[in-house]
Amino acid sequence: MFSLIPAEIRRQSLPRITIAIVAGFAGAICSAEIARLISSVAGGHIPTRGLAIAFFGVCAAQLLFRTSSQILIMDFGQQVICSLRIELCRKILHTPYKKLEALGKPRLLAILTTDVGTFAQAAQMLPVTFGHLVLIAVCLGYMAWLSWQAFACFFLFLVTAAVIYHCVERWPLREMQAVRDQLDIIFRHFRSLLEGTRELQLNTSRAAYFTDHVVHPTAHNFRRSFTRAMLIYSLVANAGGMLFYVAIGLILLVMPHWFPQSPGVLVTLTLLLLFLIQPVSEVMTTLPILRQASIALTRIRVLDAELTQATNDDARVTKDDPFAATVEGAPLLRFAGVSHRYPGLTEDRPFTLGPIDLSIGQGEVIYLIGGNGSGKTTLAMLLLGLYEPEQGHVELNGIKVDRHNLTQYRQRFSAVFADFHLFDEILCHDQAQIAKQATHYLRTLELDHKVSIKGNRFSTTSLSSGQRKRMALIASYLEDRPIYLFDEWAADQDPVFRRVFYTELIPDLKRRGKTVIVISHDDAYFECADRLVQVAQGRLVDVSAEALKAGLYARRNGSTVAE
Numbered sequence: 001m002f003s004l005i006p007a008e009i010r011r012q013s014l015p016r017i018t019i020a021i022v023a024g025f026a027g028a029i030c031s032a033e034i035a036r037l038i039s040s041v042a043g044g045h046i047p048t049r050g051l052a053i054a055f056f057g058v059c060a061a062q063l064l065f066r067t068s069s070q071i072l073i074m075d076f077g078q079q080v081i082c083s084l085r086i087e088l089c090r091k092i093l094h095t096p097y098k099k100l101e102a103l104g105k106p107r108l109l110a111i112l113t114t115d116v117g118t119f120a121q122a123a124q125m126l127p128v129t130f131g132h133l134v135l136i137a138v139c140l141g142y143m144a145w146l147s148w149q150a151f152a153c154f155f156l157f158l159v160t161a162a163v164i165y166h167c168v169e170r171w172p173l174r175e176m177q178a179v180r181d182q183l184d185i186i187f188r189h190f191r192s193l194l195e196g197t198r199e200l201q202l203n204t205s206r207a208a209y210f211t212d213h214v215v216h217p218t219a220h221n222f223r224r225s226f227t228r229a230m231l232i233y234s235l236v237a238n239a240g241g242m243l244f245y246v247a248i249g250l251i252l253l254v255m256p257h258w259f260p261q262s263p264g265v266l267v268t269l270t271l272l273l274l275f276l277i278q279p280v281s282e283v284m285t286t287l288p289i290l291r292q293a294s295i296a297l298t299r300i301r302v303l304d305a306e307l308t309q310a311t312n313d314d315a316r317v318t319k320d321d322p323f324a325a326t327v328e329g330a331p332l333l334r335f336a337g338v339s340h341r342y343p344g345l346t347e348d349r350p351f352t353l354g355p356i357d358l359s360i361g362q363g364e365v366i367y368l369i370g371g372n373g374s375g376k377t378t379l380a381m382l383l384l385g386l387y388e389p390e391q392g393h394v395e396l397n398g399i400k401v402d403r404h405n406l407t408q409y410r411q412r413f414s415a416v417f418a419d420f421h422l423f424d425e426i427l428c429h430d431q432a433q434i435a436k437q438a439t440h441y442l443r444t445l446e447l448d449h450k451v452s453i454k455g456n457r458f459s460t461t462s463l464s465s466g467q468r469k470r471m472a473l474i475a476s477y478l479e480d481r482p483i484y485l486f487d488e489w490a491a492d493q494d495p496v497f498r499r500v501f502y503t504e505l506i507p508d509l510k511r512r513g514k515t516v517i518v519i520s521h522d523d524a525y526f527e528c529a530d531r532l533v534q535v536a537q538g539r540l541v542d543v544s545a546e547a548l549k550a551g552l553y554a555r556r557n558g559s560t561v562a563e
């Protein structure tokens, strides 16, 4: 667990943790003192005024020490969880997109929500459990001081119980692991459920099949594993409680036959043992939760290690722009023998893009065209630096893109993906200035009657799909990057806006010196491109001849496609 806590937090928290531990022990000593005072009165000591004052004073001190210890530990636990959440968020953002795709959204979501949540739940119990453990330790110390024989007897009992517990726990632990595995599957199903609600509501027999044959078996397996695991844990907890009485019986009824104790010691021992029942049984009931937390923690650690391994630390943004010095005569972007392969182990013929040689000049408007599944989006991902080439390399301003400058390379681009995500917040610091520009773009894209800017948020993102795409375009405009990429942006726009997009918005970007790459199936507007680049089965083909044949290039004789 400690490897997940940043060194700075560990350093900062050390004094607080030390105080919490000391306060915890002080509170437990107060508890033991309360037991001692009660037993002294029960053992025949005359209750004096001084004794009463001491008793209530110790009660108040116990309250103070225990509460401060619990609050400090609770705060430490929450700080760890807070930093864990932020660190995971950061690491995900620094992990190559390809790796995230391989990890899969359901798995990532299950870890970010359930595992971190389980860990947080255990962290909430940490202060009370810690208090109990300290109390048990102090009471055992007091017991050893009162009678080493009683302590030895009790200690032997505790060790035996711990060994038995360790052996018995193997079985529920296996079930707990199974429970957690089922959770990943449940998350996958629920994702399908939420994204496919409309399809399922339209067809009751498909919906019934989904519920009965997809969700039900997983939910049922989850329930079975969970119940089995909890059965053992509750058996262990109750048997532990019962055995505790056996231990009391041994110490009070059997042990004195061999090691006689004074009546005063016996009374105090009785009180101590009765006093221990509650903390011991509460610690026992937290065991399954702590177990779940440890399984969750293992998952978080595995993910953390995978992300750390994949993270390209060298690629963090530095102040110096490595692409500032342009190599004389170099195009803005150049692909040299770039290829990319999807690991399609389950496919008969895994898709391979490339090798691709392509140059794009500053201020050019390029249309990427081609059939479904030909590789346009894959090429776009390589252009954006979200996929790294397996072979060949990419150059920006004549400078080779590598792991050290990849992040700065990506900062040149703004994209609206076909499956874009619309943030409802303006994600930048200079919000006043950006809000002014956003209001202007809302008017330009005829969304001002629907959406306004409220603080740093768009008033709504509940819009039609075409309107949401326009909002995504505004978010992209606001980034004001030198290179724009639009993946089938116009696909769900009405004819009027489709025309506005191809004949006004893109030329306007070009006029502003931007380079624009458009993935498009709108052959009616192919003539608006400076250049057409066709992708077919992962390769660039000489489109000029093809397009000329189709009559699309009639007015653009002699245009080149790709190098």
Ligand SMILES: Nc1ncnc2c1ncn2[C@@H]1O[C@H](COP(=O)(O)OP(=O)(O)OP(=O)(O)O)[C@@H](O)[C@H]1O
Binding pocket: 101, 342, 343, 344, 351, 370, 371, 372, 373, 374, 375, 376, 377, 378, 379
């Ligand atoms: N994550 C992935 N894993 C494995 N194969 C993939 C993945 N994404 C795409 N592919 C494969 O790569 C090929 C090219 O996909 P890509 O999305 O680049 O096509 P596209 O030209 O953009 O298609 P469309 O016009 O339908 O959007 C497809 O045949 C698909 O099977």
